[in-house]
């Protein structure tokens with residue numbers, strides 16, 4: 001975006017906010033005795049001591065992330081899950097009851113929930129029938145109070161990448177902050193937008209350690225952006241938003257990238273196998289292509305298929321109430337054993353599954 005003016009997008013109360021200054025930020029050095037934070041110097045009932053407050057800026061974890069992602073630590077923010085990153089974006093940029101954001105359904109549900117919590121109105125510009133961004137409609141729906149645009153790529157629940165040229169058009173023409181949610185980027189054939197951060201001041205790339213890194217329980221969501229935007233996130237976040245065990249386990253996990261890459265490879269292989277198998281059932285009308293670790297399918301009757309699978313204790317996600325997703329189920333790619341259980345249950349539904357197409 002030419003003539004991008006970050007200052008004009010920030011809420012006034014956030015611009016003038018005096019952030020909380022924690023004890024460790026005021027005295028960052030090594031002291032002889034720490035009697036500044038009302039911590040419990042006697043320790044805890046646990047073997048490992050968790051009695052001291054953790055690093056508010058998670059610098060060690062950011063150093064490791066920086067090496068893997070090729071992005072300087074000062075351009076990285078870590079949230080208590082991506083959910084916190086999304087919520088902070090609303091609280092930094094959107095005046096409740098006044099500003100609005102654009103989302104592109106069918107997409108991730110938290111963008112809307114966070115908008116509702118923050119009393120920010122949303123403009124929904126649906127994807128096209130082909131699950132592409134409707135660039136023209138998005139730009140037409142912008143008004144002087146439009147602050148954020150959420151683009152999910154690969155998109156949940158459709159599984160496809162958004163077109164790169166479309167995203168670049170939006171980065172060049174949307175007057176607010178463009179947040180690209182890359183939660184599933186490690187499974188994708190498309191490359192990340194991280195390298196575009198130096199080119200676009202209005203870009204925030206979100207990633208997470210919850211999916212390909214397999215750390216959903218630790219709640220480690222990532223945002224990459226200009227230093228100025230990262231400073232705003234740091235200013236508004238709760239001082240100790242990432243607990244010590246998440247920081248430590250996150251660092252440990254980042255040293256195991258080989259295992260992660262193996263698992264990504266297996267997931268992608270299993271995705272291809274499962275797509276082919278699902279395509280053979282006559283009650284599954286369409287198997288959508290996927291660049292993520294899940295597959296969207298259009299069933300003849302999603303509700304009854306969902307109920308049947310539930311009765312077999314197999315849980316998938318019913319997305320049939322989402323726009324453009326009539327009769328659609330979203331199925332996560334599991335281990336070979338899990339996928340076999342799923343396919344076995346589907347085979348039992350039709351004793352001799354009709355081959356729909358020759359693939």
Ligand SMILES: *Cc1c(COP(=O)(O)O)cnc(C)c1O
Pocket residue numbers: 080081082083084108152156181183207208209210211216219220221222
């Ligand atoms: C799973 C997912 C996330 C990850 O959320 P966390 O809070 O980091 O676990 C983010 N965005 C999308 C679109 C997702 O599907």
